[in-house]
Amino acid sequence: MTTADLHTLTGAYALHALSDRESEEFARHLAACPACTQEVRELRETAARLALAAAETPPAGFRERVMAAVPEVRQLPPLVPGQGGSGRSRRRMWRRRMPQLALAACLVVAAVAVGTTVDAEHQLAQQRSRTATAEQQASSLSRLLVAPDAAFHNGGLTGGGSSTVVSSARLGQVAFVYHGLPALTGGRVYELWYSKGGVMVPAGLVSPSPPNGAKLLNGSPSGAAGVGVTVEPAGGSPRPTTTPILLAPLPSA
Amino acid sequence: MHAAVPGEQPVGPSPGPGALEALLDRVSRGDQAAFETVYTTVAGPVLGLVRRLVRDPAQSEEVAQEVLIEVWRCAARFDRDKGSAMSWIMTLAHRRAVDRVRSAQASTDREQRVAARDHTPAYDEVSEQVERRLEREQVRRCLGSLTEIQRESVLLAYYRGCTYQETADLLGAALGTVKTRLRDGLIRLRDCLGVTS
Numbered sequence: 001m002t003t004a005d006l007h008t009l010t011g012a013y014a015l016h017a018l019s020d021r022e023s024e025e026f027a028r029h030l031a032a033c034p035a036c037t038q039e040v041r042e043l044r045e046t047a048a049r050l051a052l053a054a055a056e057t058p059p060a061g062f063r064e065r066v067m068a069a070v071p072e073v074r075q076l077p078p079l080v081p082g083q084g085g086s087g088r089s090r091r092r093m094w095r096r097r098m099p100q101l102a103l104a105a106c107l108v109v110a111a112v113a114v115g116t117t118v119d120a121e122h123q124l125a126q127q128r129s130r131t132a133t134a135e136q137q138a139s140s141l142s143r144l145l146v147a148p149d150a151a152f153h154n155g156g157l158t159g160g161g162s163s164t165v166v167s168s169a170r171l172g173q174v175a176f177v178y179h180g181l182p183a184l185t186g187g188r189v190y191e192l193w194y195s196k197g198g199v200m201v202p203a204g205l206v207s208p209s210p211p212n213g214a215k216l217l218n219g220s221p222s223g224a225a226g227v228g229v230t231v232e233p234a235g236g237s238p239r240p241t242t243t244p245i246l247l248a249p250l251p252s253a
Numbered sequence: 254m255h256a257a258v259p260g261e262q263p264v265g266p267s268p269g270p271g272a273l274e275a276l277l278d279r280v281s282r283g284d285q286a287a288f289e290t291v292y293t294t295v296a297g298p299v300l301g302l303v304r305r306l307v308r309d310p311a312q313s314e315e316v317a318q319e320v321l322i323e324v325w326r327c328a329a330r331f332d333r334d335k336g337s338a339m340s341w342i343m344t345l346a347h348r349r350a351v352d353r354v355r356s357a358q359a360s361t362d363r364e365q366r367v368a369a370r371d372h373t374p375a376y377d378e379v380s381e382q383v384e385r386r387l388e389r390e391q392v393r394r395c396l397g398s399l400t401e402i403q404r405e406s407v408l409l410a411y412y413r414g415c416t417y418q419e420t421a422d423l424l425g426a427a428l429g430t431v432k433t434r435l436r437d438g439l440i441r442l443r444d445c446l447g448v449t450s
Contacts, residue, residue: 011436016351017410017417041336042450043436046443048343050411053392054305055297055385062300062314066292066321070285073322078281078329179422212422 010036014043144173144216151251157181157229158245161211165227165248174221174250176206176229177214184208187234192217194224195247203227205236226250273338274331281329288325295339296321297385299346305412306350316353320346336450351414395445403438406431 006029012018013026030037144150144166153165161180167173176192184190190206192215201224203217217227229246230237273294279287299320304313324342331341396404405424409415415423421431442448 008432008436011407011434011439012410012417012432014439015407015410015435016348017415017420017435019416019418038450041340042443042448043439044336044344045340045450046439046446046448047347047411048337048340049388049392049442049446049448050407051298051302051343051346052339052385053389054301054412055388056301056304058296058300058317059314062318063292063296066296066318067285067289069318069322070288070325073326075281075283075325076327076329177423210422210425213425214423 010039174217181211191232193228195226303350354414406434407438
């Protein structure tokens, strides 16, 4: 990674959005980059404001539990220079190694899958319109995902991959959030369905590439008992021609 | 309450500039009264942030409690040359909560966490401190000045603990785009909020 590339990682680093390896690499870079260090400091101060905005009143008894624990906990001495105690040991103290999730908890929140490959020099106009579409979808999805009555159903897909079906009766919307969709041959696609009164009603197509993303279902979930996913020939089918690889119930309204 | 800061209220207003730093200094020398004031100042944001990430109320309390005890344990390691005390504590809280989210592997566990979301009590607007509401409104307004992609990237990373890779997958955007949006989104937020360091 070039130095310029590294410098753009200040934001991701400040938000703990790097992998462990990248984070350690960037921390080494920080030691030699006062400008980056200053920027990370400011971005962390900024992020702290997001925490303040999320403040909640702790439940009864919480203060007492914390205060009761404190006298039992031995305090660490200050670091003395030469003890090798700069950012590195502090980082070790703060961090525990963690396995990455195949499907992170964040998968249930906010997503767009329009394959917005924001790829450089060509197709600028097309890119711009795709980004606009992406932003529009991101906005609908965000609204759905934070809806007060949003319900989530996690499930694996037969044949590979995992998914979360997010639904809100109040908004009349359902999203299919997926991760690790297996590639399909011969132009076949994934088709989404509502199950209404025992009949499968088409609700949109999902391309197997890219394998991760989210799709708002077409049409209203009103009267639907569940959502299904099948593999269909290119262009989709008016009714399922294969066994569903996922059937997820929707909460009854 | 042995408040060291004049005007200290029972629920989390921010003390004056430098006050939290001075308190941490006392905490580092074993001053439990000073720690109680630190608790009063930061427990609300720590718990709120952790809960956004971890979601399950019981697990959130557990992680928030760990964070607060970590503040007590490591107060001597706080280095004010590296940022404010609030930033240090919130960075610690964020790191802990992100670790918890990422190490929760079993899908059943995930499912429970997701299900728990619906049982999280709604925020009681009435009990909200005026100062806290102002903070929230200002942050909301500034978030509104970001582009949708910037905002989604920052919120997914910060409140959901997504890596930039996961964020890119979710937004259907290129990795490089998300890296850049995380940075320029935060920079815009910094400027809008008037954050100085």
